[in-house]
Amino acid sequence: xxxxxxTIATDRExxxxxxxxxxxxxxxxxxxxxxxxxxxxxxxxxxxACVEACPRDALRAVTSSPADLERFxxxxxxxxxxxxxxxxxxxxxxxxxHALRQIGFDRAYDLSWMCEMVGSATDAYLxxxxxxxxxxxxxxxxxxxxxxxxxxxxxxxxxxLETPRELAAKLHRRRLASELGLDPSEIGIFFITQCAxxxxxxxxxxxLERSNLDGAMAISELYGPLRKALxxxxxxxxxxxxxxxxxxxAMGAGEVASMRxxxxxxxxxxxxxxxxxxxxxxxxxxxxxxxxxxxxxxxxLGGHLTIAPRHVAQRSxxxxxxxxxxxxxxxxxxxxxxxxxHFFDLHGEIAARPVQPLAGGLRQAVxxxxxxxxxxxxxPGKDCGACGAPDCATLADDVVRGQATIDDCVFIRLEAxxxxxxxxxxxxx
Amino acid sequence: xxxxxxxxxxxxxxxxxxxxxxxxxxxxxxxLKQLGLPADVIRRLSIANFEAEMNVIMYAEHxxxxxxxLPDAVRIVLADRGQGIPDIEWAMxxxxxxxxxxxxxxGFGAGLGLPNIRRNSDEFEITSTVGVGxxxxxxxxxxxxxxxPGR
Numbered sequence: 001x002x003x004x005x006x007t008i009a010t011d012r013e014x015x016x017x018x019x020x021x022x023x024x025x026x027x028x029x030x031x032x033x034x035x036x037x038x039x040x041x042x043x044x045x046x047x048x049a050c051v052e053a054c055p056r057d058a059l060r061a062v063t064s065s066p067a068d069l070e071r072f073x074x075x076x077x078x079x080x081x082x083x084x085x086x087x088x089x090x091x092x093x094x095x096x097x098h099a100l101r102q103i104g105f106d107r108a109y110d111l112s113w114m115c116e117m118v119g120s121a122t123d124a125y126l127x128x129x130x131x132x133x134x135x136x137x138x139x140x141x142x143x144x145x146x147x148x149x150x151x152x153x154x155x156x157x158x159x160x161l162e163t164p165r166e167l168a169a170k171l172h173r174r175r176l177a178s179e180l181g182l183d184p185s186e187i188g189i190f191f192i193t194q195c196a197x198x199x200x201x202x203x204x205x206x207x208l209e210r211s212n213l214d215g216a217m218a219i220s221e222l223y224g225p226l227r228k229a230l231x232x233x234x235x236x237x238x239x240x241x242x243x244x245x246x247x248x249x250a251m252g253a254g255e256v257a258s259m260r261x262x263x264x265x266x267x268x269x270x271x272x273x274x275x276x277x278x279x280x281x282x283x284x285x286x287x288x289x290x291x292x293x294x295x296x297x298x299x300x301l302g303g304h305l306t307i308a309p310r311h312v313a314q315r316s317x318x319x320x321x322x323x324x325x326x327x328x329x330x331x332x333x334x335x336x337x338x339x340x341x342h343f344f345d346l347h348g349e350i351a352a353r354p355v356q357p358l359a360g361g362l363r364q365a366v367x368x369x370x371x372x373x374x375x376x377x378x379x380p381g382k383d384c385g386a387c388g389a390p391d392c393a394t395l396a397d398d399v400v401r402g403q404a405t406i407d408d409c410v411f412i413r414l415e416a417x418x419x420x421x422x423x424x425x426x427x428x429x
Numbered sequence: 430x431x432x433x434x435x436x437x438x439x440x441x442x443x444x445x446x447x448x449x450x451x452x453x454x455x456x457x458x459x460x461l462k463q464l465g466l467p468a469d470v471i472r473r474l475s476i477a478n479f480e481a482e483m484n485v486i487m488y489a490e491h492x493x494x495x496x497x498x499l500p501d502a503v504r505i506v507l508a509d510r511g512q513g514i515p516d517i518e519w520a521m522x523x524x525x526x527x528x529x530x531x532x533x534x535x536g537f538g539a540g541l542g543l544p545n546i547r548r549n550s551d552e553f554e555i556t557s558t559v560g561v562g563x564x565x566x567x568x569x570x571x572x573x574x575x576x577x578p579g580r
Contacts, residue, residue: 153468278455281472282479283545357465362571365464366435366498372463 007046007062007200010037014058019385021050021059026270026295027149033388033404043355045145046200047270047295052304061196061305064215069104072188072214074176077105078168079192081112081250082300083219084320085313091230092320093242098235100192103225109172112246113330114164119245119259120335121161121344126261126289134265134280134288135159139249141201142295143273144350148206151277152352159290160346162208164249165191165198167344169212191216194303195296207350218305244324250300250317256292263289269297358400372400380411436464436498442482444490444511454479457496464498466571473549473569474503480545481565485509489562502551504568513559521547521555 017032029043030050037050037059051059069075077100084093093110100108126135136157138144147154162170169189177184193199193216202211256264265288267276273293279285296302298310306313338344358368375396383391387408389398398404406412438460440453457478461471478494485492489511497504514520520543543565547553550567557563 153472278458279451279479281458281475282451282454283476283549284479354462354468358463359465362464362466362498362500363435369436369460369463 005200005203006039006041006044007196007203008039008044008048008051009060009062010039011058011060012036014056015054016056016058017388018055019390020053020055022385022388022390024049024053025390026274027146028390028394030390031388031398032385033408042353043149045142045149045295046197047142047146048196048304049270049295051196061199061218063193063196063199063218063221063305064190066104068215069188069190073186074107074180074182074188075105076172076176076187076189077108077192077217078111078165078172078189078213079108080165080194080198080219080300080303081115081247081317082194082303082306082313083192084247085250085301085317086219086223086306086308087227087230087316089316089319091316092237092239092323094237094239095230095235096226098233098237099226099229100222102229102233103222105190107172107176109168110241111164111168112243112249113241114168114171115246115249116243116330117246117335117338118161118164118167118344119249120330120332121339122159122290123260124335124339125159125161125344132156133286134291137290137292138207138346138350139163139292140197140294140296140300141206142195142197143293144201144206145197146273146295147277148351148353149355150274151281152354154277154280155350155352157280158207158350160207161344162346163201164246166208166212173212188214190214192219192222193217194219194300194306196305197295207346207348209348219303220305220307223307239324242324243330244321244326245329247317247321247324256290259290261289263287264292265290266292268294268299270295358397368400372396375399375406378406378412379409382411384410386410433500434497435500436460436496438496440494440496442485442492442494442507442509444485444488444492444509446486450483450486451479453482453494457494460496461503466498466503470503470569470571474505477546477549477567477569478505480542481505481507481567484543484563485511488512500571502568502570504566506564506566508562508564510562513561513563514555514557515559517555517557 015036017035017037019032021037022030022032026047026049027043027045029040030037048061051061079096079100084096087096097108097110129135134157136159138158144158147158173184173187173189176182176187191198191213199216202213202216205211256266267273273295294300301310301313357365359365376393379392379396381392387395389395389404395404395409399406440456442453454475458471458475461474489509492507492509495506546567551570552568554566
């Protein structure tokens, strides 16, 4: 099975195989056997929880570098709305876009208007959709991957619309190529991202053959240069293009704020997301039309590649939104005409990627399951992680899949040692 | 005729335990996924089990859910000790649930009651004695053609 490229890399020099990353991994994809953390790519959802948890910075998000920019004649930045909240309440979105143009991008475009359009397109889709209910947002790539892997039956619940970042890149490339007479491949469009998951959605896209984006740069890496540019050339660009409704996508109210439909709920953080998804599998929440779900507890403002603490960023964005007032809003005719040409549609299939069952046939699987349950009973249940698996049940799973042995458990080894010592003593004359 | 049970396990449900509501259904679901049962079988059983579990939590004092995996079917027997159902015929009609709108709004049970369990199973049986309790037996067949997880 070919593995999709990953965007979280382990620095072997720094990693000392402690258990910090393994403990927080929501899909139990990490093992720390053999002196370093290894990730099972078939289980990883690229959420970045491990990046945040690592005390030695050994796990890092691999994002685009300045050298990647140089490959293109025209360099375009589309910043995540999260970026607007990084520099305090007095820095306006127009100034942030201006600063991006100071640090090496030829163009920088606001994303909020596209967020508002996708909100309207979502409303239109939901009003004609036949179910299954509820539909789930595809904005957070880690949530999409979680569904593919852990809730494979629920892929049909994913909203089959493209994300604002992909759509904006598609539209800008189309327009710039014709306006400037460039070949589309000469234009490099980069997302300024708050997380590794989005970088992953570019190098290993789901539901589309090829991403419309050419890469992503981390907010944390551009923060210094941007701050300097904002101080030296603050600019006085207007915020006319910024949509206050679309801005909601970065904030507490999120996507659902840009929609008319109010049979919606929003969930954040792995715990909340799995709690609700477990219930959707059980047929609950059919009275809900749409769920906005983010893997990070703080939504995108809590992404691991941000600088400003999320409550500070939230406050800044609230103030920016208030100053923008009502804004002019996206014209409905524009959305309707784009809907007619299926501009928003996700063209590819989102495939289920379920974790392998314990064995092929039912009889063998039952035998293996019994063996696994027996091992779980034999293990101490301390979930210490010293064996290299995150908890005892996962070690038992690894053992029956032939990826570990029960002796990897230090408690089992100690017991065996104790028994041998006692046997020796009894054997003495 | 004796039947072959490949796997059997019991799970306890406590009446009124809303805090852990749905955990048995989730646990059974994880077992069925590990055994690699067809996705459709798991989906139907999950809906039925959750509904049945919430019935115990909402209306009974105590329940035991027994999961039996047979070569060609999965069978659930859920016996509870509780108030029982005075009029089974009424309770089995679509839309007749005593779940309050508030219970439904909080995500307790699809609020579709017993007919939802019958709809999601291939065999369904219910017996109840007022003041004693209710026993549900339902089975979902494993279609031989659909062996393996949904891909």
